[in-house]
Amino acid sequence: MGVFIWNAAMITAQLVALFVRLQKPECRREAATDLAVFAGLDKCIVFANDPKSELFFTPLGFKQISAENEPWQTFLKRVGSIGMSSALLIDPETHEETPVFGVSDADNHCVLVFFGGMPETRALTAINTMLPLLGAKLACERDAAMASSHAARVVDATQRADALHEQLERMKATGSARDGLHIEAGQQTTLTDAKVTVRKASEELNKALDMSRVDLQVAYERAEQELAYRREAENKLRLADRRKDEFIATISHELRTPLNAVLGWAELLRMRSLVDPQVNKGIEAIIRSAKTQVNLINDLLDTSSIVAGKIVLHIETFDLADVLERARETVEPLASQKNITIRADYALKESMQGDSARLRQVFWNLLCNAIKFTPNGGSIAIRARSDGVHAQVAIVDTGMGIEEGFLPYVFERFRQADPSLRRKYGGLGLGLSIAKQFVEMHGGSIQVTSDGIDKGTTFLVNLPHTASEFGLPGESPGSSEEFDLHYVRALAVDDDPDARDVVSQILSSFGIQVTVTDSALHALQLLETEEFDVLLSDIAMPYMDGIAFMTQVRAIKDPIRAMIPALALTAFSDAARFTQARSAGFNVVMTKPVLAMDLARSITRLLYKK
CATH class of the missing domain: 3.30.450.40 (GAF domain)
Incomplete structure (x- = not known):
């Protein structure tokens, strides 16, 4: 893989x-x-x-x-x-x-x-x-x-059979049994009897050789037939695997597309700080539920990809403190709902190399797990240290703890110590398994310890890292929230009207001047005649999809227009499409539903931190 x-x-x-x-x-x-x-x-x-x-x-x-x-x-x-x-x-x-x-x-x-x-x-x-x-x-x-070994055995068997056949033929031709028959005095055995015996033995050998040839021919034909069946089965498996991938990609797209509008509009409403506290409470509930649904979809798709060996890591240089802070910010509303305090202590200086999005998913899963099993009023600590070679992140909670006998099974898929917990707390039982897989794909390790029931749990993640020789300097947590996007001109392309409205409103809320269109062909015309600072495009569009569109954008004769910073916003989440989008020329690929702050952060980095 x-x-x-x-x-x-x-x-x-x-x-x-x-x-x-x-x-x-x-x-x-x-x-x-x-x-x-x-x-x-x-x-x-x-x-x-x-x-x-x-x-x-x-x-x-x-x-x-x-x-x-x-x-x-x-x-x-x-x-x-x-x-x-x-x-x-x-x-x-x-x-x-x-x-x-x-x-x-x-x-x-x-x-x-x-x-x-x-x-x-x-x-x-x-x-x-x-x-x-x-x-x-x-x-x-x-x-x-293997072929040489089989051939050697066949040659050896053939040589032995030929030698025995020649020996018996000599005995039959000379009429002598001296080579294979000793006649003692007083016995009634005659030379004629010996000839008959030799002749019968020769006939039996010939029959045996003929039968062996037939058996070999039958075995060969069976092997050929078996090989044909196996090739046909392999082709069917490949076809089924391709259809499964297409089905999963379609399901991902169809589930994410409506969530994009739900989450996008809910975030816009939250940013307007409505007066009615009940309405604000309802908006927070909508956002929490939509995010939970998105993450359940991600877990299912990631599990399928991991089992199939199709997960791809996108290696980049990043600041681990920033990844941890982003994960903490994402789960903060869940913690606040239970009055859980999250304390963070990052003693990290060196940048790291790896897939920051996958690692953010790891820590998001670990924090969600801690919040889920920590009672109201509890606390969670995030501690990160580095020795210049490895980074170590500990997530410690004051939750319900884990029995010693269940610790070896914590990272298994669909496993929970008590099945009734799934009904009480929800979830699919996939998050910790996925976290372990992603950590190990980075060459790291993850461990869990607990002193028992009601004594809390500690997850310890060890990750190797190499200080970047060519990457960007790390950012301090929180600095990415300072957006200065006024006067930025954006062109957004999406055939879905709800998606266009959401992205237009999100960009406008940060002061961006937005032009939207439902057609890649129209977008190409706009790029030829108008000035834009950033381009946002869907992937799955009729007539001309985002891949073909981006390829044509990069082929525009005017080099300034051709090199416009571009983000792909797609409801597909498979690695193959991400790779295809980057190869076509997209600088950033984001999966719908897109959070307002994440979109603003990506545009800021794309425009001002090259």
Whole structure:
């Protein structure tokens, strides 16, 4: 499962040469060491997957590691399942405990294991792009070895049968039984009897050989038929998988589209600070319910994508304190409703690299879980620390706690200690499972501790990070709320009238001068004749969709107009469409329903923080 986006600029001649050497068994060990140095580490081992035994082996060129090494096999299978992971394991060569990081190719043919920590982010991105080439080579080697083994057994059996047949033919031709029959004096056995015996044995052998040939032909035909059935089944599975993806994408779009109008208008009403407290209370309830619905949709879609191995991480440089603060701000209304205090203490200086949106989702899930199981008047603490190599985030609540016997099952999907809690507190039981998957995809780990019932719970998240050499400086929490968007001219394109009205009102509330249109063709005409500072567009539109529209925008002859900052606002949430939108030229892709503050924040960063 690929977790990085192709970036040709990262593929250097040095890396290509390393992967060429990895194709050759005699060069593999040395090439793997050089690859580790390329990634900023000292050691790397290649493992090949054997689907038949469901085990991983070191290929030709490496010292064999026992298939009975259960910790290693468990780790390698986890890497193959989620794309990448980290662990503490015993080095099979030095027999010392060491941190390891594994990454697999999309088809799970092979796993690269780096010793000593996580590779540098840019190097890992490039390696992940090249890895399918090595995976395909190792798969071919495996298939060739199996074919060679089968051929050797067939040749051996044929040679034995031929030798026995020749021996019996000689006996029959010479009329002598000396080669295979010893006649003792006084016995009634005659030479004629020996000839008959030899002839019968020869006939039986010929029959057996004929039957073997028939059996082989039948077996061959069955194998061909089985192969045809398997190919047909694989094609049907691929078709079903594609249809499932299309169905999930459609469901996502249809569920999010009405929520976009509900949440957008509710936020606009809240920003107007209506006098009637009951109306304000109702607006808050609408916003809470809509956000809950959005997050339930996200959890279902993310779980489906994780199981299918289709989650893609969008790597960027970000400030972890900003991610934590954004998550805290999102859940603050839920905490206020229960009079729960959330205290934050961020001792973070270095920037991090990873998918900030996915990590924000992790901490949102953890905070929602803490709020859900903390009684009225309780408290939650967020503590973040960094040692320059790893960041550690602790979320501590004074809630109902967890029984010791249930702690190992906390991160399993659909699991709750008491089924009655689901009816009382709601939810699908997916949030913690998703959080664990996203943390591990970043090469981190997540743990949970509790002293028991009514003694609170602590979730501890460890994330590796590399200080950015080329990213933007981090922002202090709250600075992103200062928007200066007056006199900004925006063009918004959406075929849905409710969506157009909502985005127009949101942008206008921040002082933006908005022009809206329901057609990509009309938008292209406007871009040719009028001046705009930012472009917002839907993806799924009739006649010309957002991808084709953005491609044409970037092809406008006037370079200033062609390079207008652009945001995609889409009710689709699958990674493939996000990648497609970015490839077409969108600078930012946002999933509907879009929160007013998030939209203003994205436009501010896009215009003023290039």
